[in-house]
Amino acid sequence: MTQRRSDDEDEDDFPEWVDRIKNNVASEVRRRRKEMRWSAQRLAERCEELGHPIPRNVIANLESGRRANLPLVDVMVLAAALHTSPICLIFPVGYVEETQELPFHHLVPTWDAMRKFTGAEPGYDSDAGLIPDFNRHASLVRTIEAALNEAERADFAAKTAATPADREEAERRKADYAKRSEGDTRQLLWVRESIRDEGGTPPDLPPALAAIDPPDDDTDEEDNI
Template sequence: MTQHDLDDEEDDFPEWADRIKANVAGEVRRRRKEMGWSAQDLADQCEQLGHPIPRNVIANMESGRRANLPLVDVMVLAAALETYPVCLIFPVGYVDRTQELPFQDLVPTWDALRRFTGEQDVPMYDAGLVPDFELHASLVRTALAALEEEDRARFAAKTATSRAQQEEAERKRTEYADQAISAKYSLRHLRRDLRDDGATPPDLPPALGDVDPPEPATNTTLEERH
């Protein structure tokens, strides 16, 4: 194989960073045109979001002449184009295969995106507190749904026209009440564990304001208060 052949082969396999920048540039251009915007329109929208990206910078990025692509630019471009940053980095359906890291083989873009977002587990990788927060969100949904169904069953019991209907509604109300209590109990312990790890649990909706135990009352003297 001649040196010319080697150079051609290297050109067929761009550097990882160049490939990622090409992914973003291509998807920014595609999405911009899909929205019927010019490069200036996109620049104006970025400025409105508080992070100006001049029209010539966008044009250079789309044409591959821009040397670097800061993460903050990707985030603002995604918001301006009403999409997600990961969809610019890994344009599923528009780029068939891509690289996740330098020197790695090409993989399906869909797989790369799922590993990037943590949807697909990677052995030995630390997911941090993401699984705990996902569990927290699931428990909140379960608790809220159970409370809503409990209210419906309570109303059905009050408006029942027969004893049988009333008993069935009361049975359902008790069942949903138990589900809500169970979900709240799990939430309380999960939130306690998060705090023990030094983390701040997510905010709770008003309907679940009784999940966290009340703050212990502090006895302060008049002198301490002043």
């Protein structure tokens, strides 16, 4: 099957979509391997250590473009072995300028393709599921934890202040950070409830924030029978 191409694209620059994705992975595997100063044999040994053997000759065939297929499980293990993520092999942002999202699609910036693939930027006709909610949840958790830490530092500074002015400034910072954490906490609770409304399960909260949304301790009556 031959893909369509635009008039300003040379035929040699427009390989089959499958070949393009395989080339992305192959070139990034090779780049990462050489960056780590590993031989193909060392990479094969690491894959085996991770529980999914990929022989040296298979890795060599992948890098040279002779391998006919590329299972997803291989991409996952190769990424782990090379201390990166699978998405970085499939869409090597910064190393491959443009790629395709699907067959017959025009070339787009690799960054854009990666964001749509991960759901960070949904397409007009696609549903990102709960990924945006989980991203927002993670961001709020980080900001709340940071605000609480700063409030704790300000509290210590207020207690150990050398002058009334220093104490007043520390108390002001403490109140400011406490107010920020309270506002973000309300947003976090809203996000968690939104996830539940969609039929999902919110992420576990870190120990420092566990009290803001304790698990439901109601025991099913059948458990007591």
